[in-house]
Amino acid sequence: MRTVKLLDCTLRDGGFINDWEFGHDDIINIFERSVSAGTDIIEVGFLDDRREFDRNRTIMPDTAAVNEIFKGVDCGNSMIVGMIDYGTCRAENVCGKADSILDGIRVIFKKKNRFEALEYIRILKEKGYKMFVQPVSITGYSDEEMTDLVKRVNELKPYAMSMVDTYGLLHQGNLLHYFEIMDRHLDPGISLGYHAHNNFQLGYSNSLALIEKNTERDLVVDGSAFGMGKGAGNAPLELLAMYANDHMGASYDINQILEMIDVNIMKIYLKSPWGYSVKYYLAASNDCHPTYVQHLMQKRTLSIKSVNEILSMIAPEEKLAYNKEHIEELYCRYQRQEIRDEESIARLGTELLGKSLLVLGPGKSMQKQKSEIQAFIAKWKPTIITINYEPKDFYTDYIFLSNAKRYVGLANRLQRQGQDDQIKIIATSNVTKASGSFDYTIDYSSLIDPDFEIMDSSLLMLLKLLQKLGVKEAALAGFDGYSSSEGENYFNVAMEYAFVKDYADKLNAYTKKALETIRHELKICFVTESKYQN
Structure with missing residues (x-):
C-alpha cells in the first residue's frame, strides 16, 4: 500500500524571506513543533560552505554546523534532511551519516548541471544518506530529457526524486503529465516528490x-508553515495536514503547526510578507525568472501592460536563468518604437516659436520656492511645460510624457477634470494611448542617450527636443537634482524611483555635464535651486 509523506520545508525555503535568520530559539521551536505535529520529514535548512557558521541561521557551512545548532533535540519519528544546491557545498564538508543528525540530503540542480550533480549525489549516498534527487525548473525539460534523467536516477537508487516547480509555472495538467512520465520510468522502490x-x-x-x-507510487509532498517560502510561497503545510487527516486517515497534530505559525512565523510575515502578487503572476504567466519582472518594474517607467509585452519577448533559452543584458536589450528595443515625427516637430516648433518657456519638474523646490516661481510667471507670462505630471498650484500648457507608468495615472486625472482639450500632450513614442492619439508624438530613440546606464532622463529628453525645435532659451523650476535619501527627491513621495538611492551622485554628475553641452545651443536659467547649477 502506498504512503504519502509530508515534508516541512519551513526552515529551508522559508529562509529566502529572512536570509535564514530565524534566531536560534525560534529555529528549535519550529523544529520541535514540527516533530510534535508528526511531520514525516523535516528539512532543517541549506548546507552551503560559502556561508559562515551562525547558530541563528538555517544556512550552514557543513554538517558539523547542523549538529551544533540542533544538538540535543528529540527528532521523534521524523526523518531529518538538509538541502544542497549543487555546487555550493563540497562533499568533504558532509560527514558520514553515522556522525550526523541528518538522515537524508536533498540536492537541487539546474538542467545544465544534471549529469555532474548525479555523480555528486552518488558520492553523498556512499556516506550513508538517503538521497533526494531534485531537478529544479522541471518545465525546462522536454519529455525525452526527463525520461533520460529518470533512467539515470534509477542507477543511483535514491530515496526519492522530486518534481520541483521552481517558479510556480505548473497547472494541474502539466503537473500530472510530468508525474506520468516519471512514474512510468522510475523504479517502483523510489518515492516521487513534489515541491x-x-x-x-x-x-x-x-x-x-x-x-x-x-497510483501505487509512494509520494513526498512539500509544504511550509503558512506557505512561507521564496517568492509567492509554498503549499501551506497546515492545509496539507488537514487534508491528510480528513481524507487519508492521518493523525497530524495541526494545533502544533498553528502554534508555530502564531509564535514564530507571523512576526516574520508582518515584516516581510510573501504570497501571490502581480509580480509573481507575470513571471509565471510568461514562464520566466521573477527577477526579469523585478528589473522592469523597478524602472518605474513602464505600465504593467508594457512589462507584460516585454516579458513575452524573452528568448526561450533565456527564460529560466536571469540574464540582465538580455532583458535590458529587450527594454531598449521596446522603448525605441521609431516613428516619423516630422509633422509633430513642425507643428510644435511653430507653436513655441518666439515664446518664453518655463519647464516645471516635480522636485521639492516646487513647494519650498513657490513664491519665486509665481513671481517669474507674473513677470514673464511664459508658456509652461511640465514633465510627466500635472502640478496642482500652476496652470499647464503642455505636458511632456516620456514615462508610460506616470501617464496611466495622469490620463485618468485629466479625464476626470475634463481638461483633455485644454492641456496639450507631447508624448514620446514609447508611451501609448488607450484610444486615439496624442497631440504630438516624438520619436523616443532620437532623444535618449544609449551610452548612459539610465538612458532616458526625462529632463534631458525634453531639452533635446527643444533644441530640435529651434528654441533658444528656457527656464527650469523644480529640477532639484537627486538625493540618496529616500523621500527627498519629489514633493510627492509616490513618484520616487527605487534606483535613485544607488545612482544619485552619478545621475547628478551626468545631468550637470549634459546641461553644459546643451547650453551651447539652448540658454538655460534656473528659477529654483538645483544641484545642476554651476
Whole structure:
C-alpha cells in the first residue's frame, strides 16, 4: 500500500524571506513543533560552505554546523534532511551519516548541471544518506530529457526524486503529465516528490491533485508553515495536514503547526510578507525568472501592460536563468518604437516659436520656492511645460510624457477634470494611448542617450527636443537634482524611483555635464535651486 509523506520545508525555503535568520530559539521551536505535529520529514535548512557558521541561521557551512545548532533535540519519528544546491557545498564538508543528525540530503540542480550533480549525489549516498534527487525548473525539460534523467536516477537508487516547480509555472495538467512520465520510468522502490510554488495560487490544489492520483507510487509532498517560502510561497503545510487527516486517515497534530505559525512565523510575515502578487503572476504567466519582472518594474517607467509585452519577448533559452543584458536589450528595443515625427516637430516648433518657456519638474523646490516661481510667471507670462505630471498650484500648457507608468495615472486625472482639450500632450513614442492619439508624438530613440546606464532622463529628453525645435532659451523650476535619501527627491513621495538611492551622485554628475553641452545651443536659467547649477 502506498504512503504519502509530508515534508516541512519551513526552515529551508522559508529562509529566502529572512536570509535564514530565524534566531536560534525560534529555529528549535519550529523544529520541535514540527516533530510534535508528526511531520514525516523535516528539512532543517541549506548546507552551503560559502556561508559562515551562525547558530541563528538555517544556512550552514557543513554538517558539523547542523549538529551544533540542533544538538540535543528529540527528532521523534521524523526523518531529518538538509538541502544542497549543487555546487555550493563540497562533499568533504558532509560527514558520514553515522556522525550526523541528518538522515537524508536533498540536492537541487539546474538542467545544465544534471549529469555532474548525479555523480555528486552518488558520492553523498556512499556516506550513508538517503538521497533526494531534485531537478529544479522541471518545465525546462522536454519529455525525452526527463525520461533520460529518470533512467539515470534509477542507477543511483535514491530515496526519492522530486518534481520541483521552481517558479510556480505548473497547472494541474502539466503537473500530472510530468508525474506520468516519471512514474512510468522510475523504479517502483523510489518515492516521487513534489515541491510547489504559489505563483498561480495552485500550490495546494496541485498537491491535492497529485495525492488523489490513482497510483501505487509512494509520494513526498512539500509544504511550509503558512506557505512561507521564496517568492509567492509554498503549499501551506497546515492545509496539507488537514487534508491528510480528513481524507487519508492521518493523525497530524495541526494545533502544533498553528502554534508555530502564531509564535514564530507571523512576526516574520508582518515584516516581510510573501504570497501571490502581480509580480509573481507575470513571471509565471510568461514562464520566466521573477527577477526579469523585478528589473522592469523597478524602472518605474513602464505600465504593467508594457512589462507584460516585454516579458513575452524573452528568448526561450533565456527564460529560466536571469540574464540582465538580455532583458535590458529587450527594454531598449521596446522603448525605441521609431516613428516619423516630422509633422509633430513642425507643428510644435511653430507653436513655441518666439515664446518664453518655463519647464516645471516635480522636485521639492516646487513647494519650498513657490513664491519665486509665481513671481517669474507674473513677470514673464511664459508658456509652461511640465514633465510627466500635472502640478496642482500652476496652470499647464503642455505636458511632456516620456514615462508610460506616470501617464496611466495622469490620463485618468485629466479625464476626470475634463481638461483633455485644454492641456496639450507631447508624448514620446514609447508611451501609448488607450484610444486615439496624442497631440504630438516624438520619436523616443532620437532623444535618449544609449551610452548612459539610465538612458532616458526625462529632463534631458525634453531639452533635446527643444533644441530640435529651434528654441533658444528656457527656464527650469523644480529640477532639484537627486538625493540618496529616500523621500527627498519629489514633493510627492509616490513618484520616487527605487534606483535613485544607488545612482544619485552619478545621475547628478551626468545631468550637470549634459546641461553644459546643451547650453551651447539652448540658454538655460534656473528659477529654483538645483544641484545642476554651476
